[in-house]
Amino acid sequence: MLKNEKLLKFLGKKIVRFIILLIFVILLSFILIDMSPINPVKTYIANLGVVSPEKIAILESYWGVNEPITTKMFNWLANIIHLDFGTSLIYRAPVLDVIKQKFVASLVLMLSSWIFSGVIGFLLGVVAGFKKDTIIDKAIKVYCYILQSAPTFWIALLFLMVFSVYLGWFPTGLGVPVGTLSENVSFWDWLQRLILPMITLSVVGIASITLFTRDKLIDVMNSDYFLFAKARGESGWNLIVRHGIRNVLLPAITLQFLGFSELFGGAVLVEQIFTYPGIGQAAVSAGLRSDVPLLLGIVIFSAIFVYCGNLIADVLYNFVDPRIREGEEDGG
Amino acid sequence: MDKLLDVENVSISFIQYTQGLNQRDLKVITDLTLDISEGEILAVLGSSGSGKSLLAHAIFGILPENANLNGKISYKGKELSQEDKEEIRGKDIVLVPQSVNFLDPLMKISDQAIGHTDSDEERKAKKAKQREIFEHYNLGPEVDEMYPFQLSGGMARRVLVSTALLSNPKLVVADEPTPGLDEKTVQETLNHFKHMKEDGIGVLLITHDIHAALEVADRIGIFYSGYVIEIALKEDFTGDGENLLHPYTKALYKALPANGFNLTKGHQPLHGEIPNGCPYYDRCEMRFDRCKDERPELLDLGNKKVRCFKYEEGA
Amino acid sequence: MADKSKDVSSIYSPIAKMNLRTKTLLTIGLTVFILVAVVITSLFINSADITTNFNAMNQAPSFEHLFGTDWMGRDMFTRTMKGLGLSVQIGAGASILSSVIAIILAFVGSINSKLDSFIAWLVDLFLSVPHILLIILISIGLGGGAFGVTMGVALTHWTSLTRILRAEIKQINTSEFVKLSQRFGKSKIWIAKKHILPLVITQIIVGTILIFPHAIMHEASVTFLGFGLSPHEPAIGIILSESMKYLATGNWWLALFPGLALLIIVLLFDIAGENIKKLLDPTSANE
Secondary structure (H helix, E strand, C coil): CHHHHHHHHHHHHHHHHHHHHHHHHHHHHHHHHHHCCCCHHHHHHHHCCCCCHHHHHHHHHHHCCCCCHHHHHHHHHHHHHCCCCCECCCCCCEHHHHHHHHHHHHHHHHHHHHHHHHHHHHHHHHHHHHCCCCHHHHHHHHHHHHHHHCCHHHHHHHHHHHHHHHCCCCCCCCCCCCCCCCCCCCHHHHHHHHHHHHHHHHHHHHHHHHHHHHHHHHHHHCCHHHHHHHHCCCCHHHHHHHHHHHHHHHHHHHHHHHCHHHHHHHHHHHHHHHCCCCHHHHHHHHHHCCCHHHHHHHHHHHHHHHHHHHHHHHHHHHHCCHHHHHHHHHHC | CCEEEEEEEEEEEEEEEEHHHEEEEEEEEEEEEEEEECCCEEEEECCCCCCCHHHHHHHHCCCCCCEEEEEEEEECCEECCHHHHHHHECCCEEEECCCHHHCCCCCCHHHHHHCCCCCHHHHHHHHHHHHHHHHHCCCCHHHHCCCHHHCCHHHHHHHHHHHHHCCCCCEEEEECCCCCCCHHHHHHHHHHHHHHHHCCCEEEEEECCHHHHHHHCCEEEEEECCEEEEEEEHHHCCCCCCCCCCHHHHHHHHCCHHHCCCCCCCCCCCCCCCCCCCCCHHHCCCCCHHHHCCCCCCEEECCEEECCHHHCCCC | CCCCCCCHHHCCHHHHHCCHHHHHHHHHHHHHHHHHHHHHHHHHCCHHHCCCCCCCCCCCCCCCCCCCECCCCCEHHHHHHHHHHHHHHHHHHHHHHHHHHHHHHHHHHCCCHHHHHHHHHHHHHHHCCCHHHHHHHHHHHCCCHHHHHHHHHHCCCCHHHHHHHHHHHHHHHCCHHHHHHHHCCCCHHHHHHHHHHHHHHHHHHHHHHHHHHHHHHHHHHHHHHCCCCCCCCCCHHHHHHHHHHHCCCCCCHHHHHHHHHHHHHHHHHHHHHHHHHHHHCHHHCCC
8 A cells, every 4th residue: 555655755756846847848839849940830720721810810829920939839829638639731630639540550660669679679688698608609699780780761662672672572662642531442452561660670679689688698697696596406408597587677677668769760761661550651741741740749748758768668667677576655 | 423525726717807998807715625534623814805705606607707726626436517416416525605685585495495496396395394404503494485685693594594405415615604793693693503413514614703614613813915814723722822833823823802902014915016935924923035935835633724834754 | 010020921920910009000000091092182282183985974983084074974983082082071070069069068967967958958958859860950050061050960970979079078977086186276267277188188198089970971871861061062962873873774883982982981980980989999899
């Protein structure tokens, strides 16, 4: 009970901190858009193709086109607080609806590759660390270094080239023009289009978790308690499982949660290349076509997404490790 | 009494990289020789950080990979290969480590003490044995479910000692078991070793605490700059120390508060700056010319050993 | 440098036997040499040299055109080299700017604890939005182009070095010799100059070099998406985004070689950075 109270207090504090941070993110992005010489807001209103002067006036007052930056900013902030994110130019729909639909598609892509890369990466890391300095270790390390240096979008291009164009195993794109809400795509079609981006994103994500797990396992294997376990006669795979993996797993999972930002960045590139109808592709289109409300909305939700990962990592670190968990109880 | 462990001419060195990645060979233990019999406590006495813990690691075959081990370590007359060490560690030979840091922070005490088991029956049997020994050392059932960080200093010490005794060992190697403990716990820990001795177990006590060594040990090996310079009997540390052989041991004895607190000038040469000759040359009061460039061997004088030219025949 | 062994049969053994110092120095020398060579080569390539040649369109790699030619008959090797040079230059600008920001913020943070928590908060703020979105936003805000993307990359890559420097400065500040100087009434700036800067200079050098690979990759990504350099520049991101249109027609070389070249450059920077770190900070080599 005491523990739950602690957790609630912890979460409360974190969330308040985050809301403050989010307000600054919103203000910062707004300033950036507003200071742009391209003037995206005016472009946005012009591109909406609104002809009636009344409507233009409404939109201009929504964005506060002729007002000073501070007024504009707080107007926009007030709108956001009322959950009014405006209307998307490209999709001709409320920004919230667009984001909801796109984010679900992206979450499927991101989380499936997140799990995939986490599991494979962890296993490779354990093998590499356990077999330190052998050929296997070196091969895994080289693989990771190369992947870490490879631009995500290039890997995606190569996969597209090999698996879709040459082998024809997967379609080259969803084929749904940007701007239509793709509700009538069958589940099977959609799954088939998910696999290749998912694999690409996983392959790219494996490197960091593998190298981290490997180094951490080697640290543990050099630790006093690992030595003592050896001295007590524990050996081989049992030793690694009992004292190695147990001690590496939590930091590795924590790291994986901290990687939400990179994951999102990867998704932006991968979705663009595979024309996967997710939030990343929407962000790029919104940026290129001055869909200001959509772009700002995506920035806000991406920050929330990244923050969720950080928060889970924090909770894992502070409440799952018995050293800190039990210590808190004793202290309270 | 049968001999248990024989350590002959053991040297341990490391390859080390310094600023700019210049490489050097760092000798931490040089030409170390000692032996332990059943029911005997041998203390190896050296200052903290002098690398004497590595002796324990060498016996258990758990030296770091970049360490170089030379010399012979035999158990019951049979030289131990790395495989042999892996086979007998935790069975015939057990380690009592320095501190609670040697316990896995994420595993409950009882699970660590029992170790890996292949079947439920084995597990039950080991658990019963563990409970029995823990009980003997005044560790209640609640300790079984604790994590290492929850143990108090005295409890941690008892856990480490009783964990060691779980496998009915013949030889116990205790690596710095007393620092950071209060008077009472130190006494208690030393008593554990006395009891082990009474049960016929050989104990190698690696320590920097001369009082602890004098209290329980039968013989004391003096460790200086990586060398064992003397192995003396406990009885020699009496009176004026006239039965002690090596000048350093004499100086050490005289530095004790009870014997006048006479401190010798200078410090032990650090690893890597040890002179060619006798490591004690710079501070020695009875040095010969040859001590400067020639290193004395460890002389066997029956139940004692000393590394000094003064005791060479004809000298 | 390495002594030329007359014994040809043992040509490989000297490398195996070489100690870590020589190996590290050799690696650094080699990587830096290649990087410098790439930049210099790219400087000598005039945009005029990349001529369209409609007699040699869409040619697969050959000895004449190592990386093949594109749909306008331009030599892809020349274009790639020019693009790499551009990438390294933008990477250099962004990395140096990034580490200048990091140094300033880390030192500002060391003045008092209020400023320190503000800097920590600023790091959190910049890490709260995925890098790529933030770069896009900044790039749009600054009107795109080379300036926009360089600033975008520079303004998003200072966080990790700031964190490292903050931790390091904190540690130095609590050390004995700094306390001694404080007791002698030395000013904070004097301490920063005399005690802190010499100790953190290693971190700064290594940190700057290690920002490079990220900077180059992010620049290429953002340019690829269409927010960075303009389509007229011979940037790698532009080349690769053009290549997408020709994938279906089987012009694999348009995507493969430029990307591979970029990968190698990024990898070289990483290797150089890690090795310089080893050389300056031997504890990482004692493993």
